[in-house]
Amino acid sequence: MIVHCEPKLTQMALIEEGKLVEFAAERSQGQSLVGSFYKGRVVNVLPGMQAAFVDIGQKKNAFLYVDDVLHPHLERQPREKPLIEDLLRVGQEVVVQVMKEPLGSKGPRVTTHYSLPGRWIVYMPEADYVAVSKKVNKDQERNRLKSLGERIRNQGEGLILRTVSEEEHPEAIEGDLNLLRSQWRSIQDRAQTSIAPCLLHRDLSIVQRLIRDVCDLQHDELWINSLKEAKEAEVYLEEMTSGAHLPVHHYVGSEPIFKAFGVIEQLEKDFARKVILQSGGSIVLDQTEAFTVVDVNTGKYTGGDSLEDTVTRTNLHAAEEIARLIRLRDIGGIIIVDFIDMEQEEHRQEVVALLESCMRKDRTKCHVVGWTKLGLLELTRKKVRDDTAVLFSRSCETCGGNGRINLLSMH
Structure with a gap:
């Protein structure tokens, strides 16, 4: 996890197995409202x-x-x-x-x-039920967590046991609950003495949210180019986990941290309209106000034993990459994918299965709806914030944002 801090902007990049999978940015003057x-x-x-x-x-x-x-x-x-x-x-x-x-x-x-997310649970002070993340697959562990949640909650409280709570000690989960209860009491006290409209509680900074929601304390490492932010991250880790093992490094290299870790090069490729697949195929992403359209092309890839095999392999490569790019760009709303036509139903299902498998890694709720009558694959992803690209782009003054130059305006 790479964090680049500037006076007015903080940017975060998450890299898994050498590939960029998440990117987020937050301006100091325009901090996210979600969760506040x-x-x-x-x-x-x-x-x-x-x-x-x-x-x-x-x-x-x-x-x-x-x-x-x-x-x-x-x-x-x-x-x-x-x-x-x-x-x-x-x-x-x-x-x-x-x-x-x-x-x-x-x-x-x-x-x-109301909901307050912690490291291991989401606390809902008035929901009156206990739920376990769908990503916890073992029935025995689901039952353990459900029983634990029922035991530690007070009447009227609601809890969601997050995926990372799997195999976690009850004491750690209960400690998380007590911390969130304290936050809720603080919000209530402030509400009683404040005059509307006013802010009662703001969610964590982008770095703290990254640690809370994404970090695998046993295997990940965090690099930050700001000594102040690095120390704050260590303090937050200590408070949240009572002695975490996540290495926090203060980057002091001569070149910018994103350049040193190859983030800039990947951002330029992955935020382009046309993205080339390693196999030689390509995908084209076009975004409108209502939805996003993704087109898959074989490009230079001709490596299959038959046309159907070539098409299926290209679509499988594309499905994996599409799931990553949707997560990376934080694309929300309706998404339509025009895969290359496949004749065999089993191949169509294979592509859907791979796409669903890859999208399970996404923390934002996604749903593959299925194939339309025209052979397009429809999916949805919860839209919470503006797409990441909005922060670093603006509409072209010449074409008005439609991607084509208006020649009439040039006469």
Whole structure:
């Protein structure tokens, strides 16, 4: 994990087996809102949309949908959905948590289904249920974690046991819970004494989130070009894990840290519109406001025993790379992949199986919907923030962002 710190920008790159798999950036003046708690004031209730707008002190009012006002446990919700005007009124103060960043012309989306992520669990103070990550596959371990969660939670509390809690000691998980309970009490105390709109609690910095959500303490290492950030990372690790083994290195080389680790070269290749596969094939990614389209081409690859074999191998290479690029670019929303046509159904299923397998490594929720009638593969990925590329790009002034030069404007 490579972290490049500048006065106004922090960038993070995650490398697995020599390949760049995640990249994120955060400006000091525009820190992520997702996960932060606000005390807001309802400024408008819209019966026709079953939603309300809440002033949380940002440039745009936050959007609060009726489902995010009801109890977080489905079994505790009424059979008939109540009207939003029966739940909220203009001028009412409410504590909300940001679940989606402002995107384009839309303000942030907020919820009253509160959650505080820790190292081993996600604490939901009012959810009243226990769940275990779907990525924990062993039934015996799932049952152990479920029983542990039921034993350590108080009445009305909710817990999600994260994937990293697998085989973890009960004392560590309970310690994580106590820390998160303390955070929640602090948020509640601040809400009682604060005047809306105001910030009650901000989620961790990009470096701390990286350590909390991604790090394998036994096998990973962290390189940071800032001594201050490196020391803060070590302190956070000590607090979170009571003596972690993750090596934290302060980089002091003569060239920029991203250049030294080959990150810049990979970023230039992986954020291009056309990405060449190692096999010689290629994939082209085009993003619109509503969805992303991915086109797969054989290119120079002709290595199969037959046309069907060549096509299938190219699609398999592409599926693996597409999963990595979606995660790396943090692409969200609807994604349509135009794989090269395959005649045999077993080959189509093989491509889907590989894509699903590769996407399980993604921390953001993904779902492969299936093949459309036109032979396109449809998938979705939860959209929480603007795509990473937005931070480092802008629309072309000549073509207006459509990727084609407007010759009329040149006369």
